[in-house]
Amino acid sequence: MRYGLILFLLMSITVYADTQKLFSEGCELYNQKKYEEALERFGEIESSGDISAELFYNIGNAHFRRGRLGFAIAYYEKAAVLNPSDEDIRQNILFTRSLVKEKQEEVPVIxxxxxxxxxxxxxxxxxxxxxxxxxxxxxxxxxxxxxxxxxxxxxxxxxxxxxxxxxxxxxxxxxxxxxxxxTVKHGVIVQTSVTVLSSPAEDGNQVFKTVEGVKVRVEDTVEEWVRVKMADGRSGWIKKEQIMVI
The missing domain is CATH 1.10.287 (Helix Hairpins)
Incomplete structure (x- = not known):
């Protein structure tokens, strides 16, 4: 039992050291403006399940530098879920949202x-x-x-x-x-322009269009389709690859 505990602690220390190494490498590559390589390092950490607000914040920064507004906003939002009181995360969300081409009027709340x-x-x-x-x-x-x-x-x-x-x-x-x-799932549109359909099928009627960076509510999923609801109440179906769920 004692040896098993020691082995577990040694493995935990090794995993932590590997994560820190990858994170440091990612930050260094980011500072060198090698954003894709930085994302590879950060992605390895995310895949391992060792997530944190700091990790998502840095992934968002790297995507923003690469011009991927949708992914940047999505990762900032993921960071905010883990650390909602962080001012830097809040400011980045506000700034990137201001760059979204489509301005939505939300349904008034009491x-x-x-x-x-x-x-x-x-x-x-x-x-x-x-x-x-x-x-x-x-x-x-x-x-x-x-x-x-x-x-x-x-x-x-x-x-x-x-x-x-x-x-x-x-x-x-x-x-x-x-x-x-x-418990309410949200997502962010990650493609430049997306046509929202009336049903989860290619031949569905076009309901409206939306753009990259818009935050939506995820209401349902059917195979490769996702039903989304806009802040103004409009809803419809889009493809899974067109959205990143937060």
Whole structure:
């Protein structure tokens, strides 16, 4: 058992070292403006499953330098899923979105609901769980003081209520993050121009056209076809190779 644990630790260290080596090589190649070679290194890491916001951010940068706006936005969005509070990622998403040729008008959302969803997106689901765990400490301390030392009063009660309210809000924000944001699939158009069809078939009627970089909601998949919904409510079918799912 002990030798097995040692072997596991040695293998983990080796994998980590290989990942770091590939990442360093990718960054160095990027700085040398060898973007395709950098993407090869980053791609090896992604294929291994050792993903991170930093990795996706750098892949997005390399695609942007190669003029692939759709892939750049998609990888920035993937990075934001893992680290929604990173300001550099947010700024890159805003900047690259501003370059998209098609400007969409989103279906209006009730202001309080829009604010709530935006707040939930500030942290990942695990991030909100950390907030809950963090709040447990002062709550436990206050309850222990109350139980063993009989210290209480209005101030003590107010503090307990305040912490419970914050825990309630954090729990609901975590639920929103998980149920409204993380479970809904999105994708980004990665081809210059895409014709959206009424059905998952080559002879389907042309409903409308969209362009590279547009973010869509993925609603269904049938073989090599994907049903997408635009921010303004329009929907239809496109080929899998025309979209990168986030």
């Amino acid at each position: 202001a309080p609901l829009e604010w709530w969803i935006s707040a939930a997106g500030m942290l990942s689901f695990s991030g909100w769980m950390y907030v809950l765990v963090f709040l447990l400490y002062p709550l436990s301390l206050l309850l222990i003081l109350r139980y063993f030392y009989g210290k209480g009063g209005v101030v003590h009660l107010s503090a307990v209520i305040a912490i419970l309210v914050m825990m309630f809000l954090a729990a609901n924000l975590a639920y929103t993050r998980s149920d409204w944001i993380d």
